Amino acid sequence: MKLARRSNIAPSLTLAMNTKAKQMRAQGLDVISFAAGEPDFHTPDHIKDAGKKAIDGDKTYYTPVSGIVELKEQVLRKLEGENGLHYEMDQVSINSGAKHSVFNVLFVLVEGGDEVIIPAPYWVSYSEMVRICGGTPVFVETTEGSGFKLKPEQLKKAISRKTKAFLLNSPCNPTGAVYTRDELFSLAELLEDQDIIVISDEIYEKILYDDNRHASIAAYSEKLKNKTVVINGMSKAYSMTGWRIGYAAGPKEIIGAVNKLQGHTAGNPTSISQWASVKALDEGTAFVKSWVDEFTKRRDYILSELNSIDGMSCTTPGGAFYVFPNIKELLGRSFGGKQIENSVEFAHYLLEEGHIAVVPGQAFGAEGYMRISFATSMDNIVEGMKRLKGALA
Numbered sequence: 001m002k003l004a005r006r007s008n009i010a011p012s013l014t015l016a017m018n019t020k021a022k023q024m025r026a027q028g029l030d031v032i033s034f035a036a037g038e039p040d041f042h043t044p045d046h047i048k049d050a051g052k053k054a055i056d057g058d059k060t061y062y063t064p065v066s067g068i069v070e071l072k073e074q075v076l077r078k079l080e081g082e083n084g085l086h087y088e089m090d091q092v093s094i095n096s097g098a099k100h101s102v103f104n105v106l107f108v109l110v111e112g113g114d115e116v117i118i119p120a121p122y123w124v125s126y127s128e129m130v131r132i133c134g135g136t137p138v139f140v141e142t143t144e145g146s147g148f149k150l151k152p153e154q155l156k157k158a159i160s161r162k163t164k165a166f167l168l169n170s171p172c173n174p175t176g177a178v179y180t181r182d183e184l185f186s187l188a189e190l191l192e193d194q195d196i197i198v199i200s201d202e203i204y205e206k207i208l209y210d211d212n213r214h215a216s217i218a219a220y221s222e223k224l225k226n227k228t229v230v231i232n233g234m235s236k237a238y239s240m241t242g243w244r245i246g247y248a249a250g251p252k253e254i255i256g257a258v259n260k261l262q263g264h265t266a267g268n269p270t271s272i273s274q275w276a277s278v279k280a281l282d283e284g285t286a287f288v289k290s291w292v293d294e295f296t297k298r299r300d301y302i303l304s305e306l307n308s309i310d311g312m313s314c315t316t317p318g319g320a321f322y323v324f325p326n327i328k329e330l331l332g333r334s335f336g337g338k339q340i341e342n343s344v345e346f347a348h349y350l351l352e353e354g355h356i357a358v359v360p361g362q363a364f365g366a367e368g369y370m371r372i373s374f375a376t377s378m379d380n381i382v383e384g385m386k387r388l389k390g391a392l393a
Contacts (some may be wrong), residue, residue, distance in 0.1 A: 001240040004142065006134070006391050007168045009223065010128055011128075012125065012128075012363075013037060013359055013360060013363035014125060014359050014363060014371075015271050015380065016102060017347060017357050018033055018036050019356065021033040021351065021357035024351070025357070029356060031351070031356070031357060032356045032357070032380050032384040033356075033357040033358060033376070034331075034357060034358050034359075034372040034373050034374070035358060035359050035370075035373060036375065036376075037321075037322075037373060037375070038186055038239070038375060039111065039241075040376050040377065042240050043240050044238065044287055045226070046279060046280075046283055047198065047238060047240065047277075047279055049279075050276045050279035051243075051275065051276035053254065053275070054271065054272045054275035054276065055272055056112070058201075059126060059271055059272065059275050060271055060272060061087045062268055062271070063268045063271050064268065065185050065198030065259050066259045066261040066262070067093065067094025067268070067269060067274060068094070068271075068275070068278070070275075070276055070278045071245075071274045071275075072092045072094065073089075073096055074277070074282055075092050075281065076092060077090065077281075079249055081231070082355070083216045083218075083230070084219050084336060085219060085225065085249070087249045087250075090255065090256070091117070091251070091252055092247055092248070093248045093258045093259050093262065093313065094247050094274060095233075095245075095247060095248075095262065095266070095269060096244045096245070096269045096270070097202065097233060097235065097244040097246045098139060098198070098231050098232060098235060098244070098246030098247075099125060099234065099332070100166045100244075100246055100266070101131075101246040101247060101248040102125075102199065102231055103129050104202060104248065104262060105199055105248055105254065106129050106130060106133050106165070106199070107132075107195055107251075107261060108254060108257035108258055108261055109133075109164060109165055109254065110130060110134065110135035110165065111133065111134050111135065112135070112137040112164075113162060114133075114136070114162060114163075114185045115135065115136050115160060115164060116130045116137055116138065116161040116163075116164060116166070116167055117138045117155065117158045117165070118130070118137050118142060118167045118191075119139075119149075119150040119169075120139040120140060120141050120142060120365035120366060121148060121361065121364040121365055121366035122139070122167075122169070122322065122364055123201075123298045124208075124359075124364055127139075127365070132310065135164065136162075138160075139365055140155065140175075141205060141365075142154075144315050145276040147177055147315070147318075148172065148175035148177040148324070149177050149179055149380045150168075150187065152187055155190055157194070160193050160208075162280055163194075163196050163197065163315020164197065165196060165197040165198070165199055166191060166196055166197070167199045167216060168198065168199070168200050168201065168204045169201040169203075169216075170184070170200075170201075170202065170319075171204040171205065171207060171214070171317075171318065171319025171320045172320065174320075174322050174325065174361075174364045174366075174369075175315075175317065175376040176208050176249065176319050176320045176322050177317070178212045178319040179215070179217075180212075180215070181210075181215035182239065183219075184220070186360050187217065188221070188224050189219050189220070191224060192221060195230065196227070197254070198224065198229070198230070199229050200217050200218060200230050201231045202214070202216060202230060202231060202232050203235065203236050204319055204320040205232065205238050206237060206292075207237070207288075207292060207295065207319050207320050207321055208292065208318065208319045209295070209296055209317070209318055209323070212318040216230060223390035225266060226251055226328050229250030230248070230250060231247075232247055232249075233247060233250055233281060234246070234273075234277050238277075238280045239286070239291075240273075240276070240277070240280070242293060243273040243276060243277070244269065244270060245269055245270075245274060247272045247373060268360070286330055288295040292303065298374040298376075298378055298381055299316075299374055301378070301381060301382070302323055302372065302374050302385065303316060303323060304332075305385040305388075305389075306385075311327070311330045311333075312325050312327055312330060313325065313326045314326065318323070321373055322372065322373050323374065324361070324370070324372075325368075325372065326368060326369055327343065327346060327361075327370055328368035328389055329370075330392070331343070331368065335355050335391065336391070342362060342367060343361040343362045343368060343369060343370055344360045344361070347360040347370060349391070350388065350391055353391045354387040354390060355387060356387050356388060356391075358371065361370075
């Protein structure tokens with residue numbers, strides 16, 4: 001059987017590690033997973049109740065392709081009130097998760113010969129989405145010294161006549177890097193006069209620590225906003241990962257194309273999830289503060305433990321719920337009689353010997369690192385760090 005060339009994409013190492021951990025658990029092994037990228041808090045009751053009410057009210061049929069009007073109105077209100085971004089109804093598309101939103105936008109923009117600039121480390125699916133669309137991902141490496149944030153001079157150097165889009169994620173998965181308003185606007189100043197579409201993935205905007213504040217690059221100017229697509233969704237801030245609701249806001253031409261594409265693929269996002277999301281956005285995210293307070297305790301503990309390990313170091317994430325420790329000094333060594341040469345082998349060793357699941361940095365374009373999610377209980381984190389140290393002893 002011959003498959004299409006576009007199917008020749010790398011599997012998600014994030015999902016692969018989480019799946020292997022679940023398989024080991026099914027075999028009766030006590031495995032702690034730090035691989036999942038979802039809050040461990042339950043969806044708030046008022047949102048679940050809205051979903052149940054939608055079912056009882058028979059709101060279970062097809063909806064408009066671009067989403068129900070009530071949800072789009074809430075998205076418009078949110079974007080204007082919280083992000084200072086004004087859009088019209090036909091500039092918003094509701095999709096089946098923010099991942100789906102990113103893919104839809106790339107699919108209607110990118111084709112063979114196009115380049116998409118992506119700062120590295122990057123979320124594992126960005127590169128494969130670009131390749132599926134026939135484009136070429138152009139990675140620009142950031143460093144710990146810069147806080148894993150792209151500098152304007154790096155962006156300028158990466159731009160070519162083939163550049164179609166620039167894909168930015170702040171707060172960032174996997175590093176937790178958060179761009180300040182000034183840092184974003186310095187990139188925006190460079191992009192404003194370029195014939196480049198900006199795709200701004202802001203799905204972690206509510207998960208912020210210390211004095212960090214979220215800003216959207218689209219707020220720089222009306223000119224830049226008119227060629228920027230803002231991506232967001234319900235998964236992270238509302239713990240609605242399984243509900244699969246994301247949204248894209250941007251130029252009418254792009255959003256119109258996204259809606260046409262969605263009409264031939266997903267048809268429409270789940271009706272029940274849309275009605276639950278209306279309630280979620282209407283009520284707001286006051287409850288997230290307690291989540292962030294708990295995430296902060298977990299982050300601080302895990303940072304202390306990781307930085308106490310000889311040969312390992314970790315910068316402090318400003319957002320999201322991941323730490324991204326540097327393990328370069330540990331590679332090339334032998335642990336448990338096994339020579340560990342790269343982050344993939346390191347992750348497999350920790351899973352097999354320590355029964356803890358992490359995601360290798362290679363998945364994010366950053367060999368020599370690993371991603372640990374602290375979206376799990378403090379008990380799991382304490383025990384997991386104990387196992388990590390034991391596996392490396």
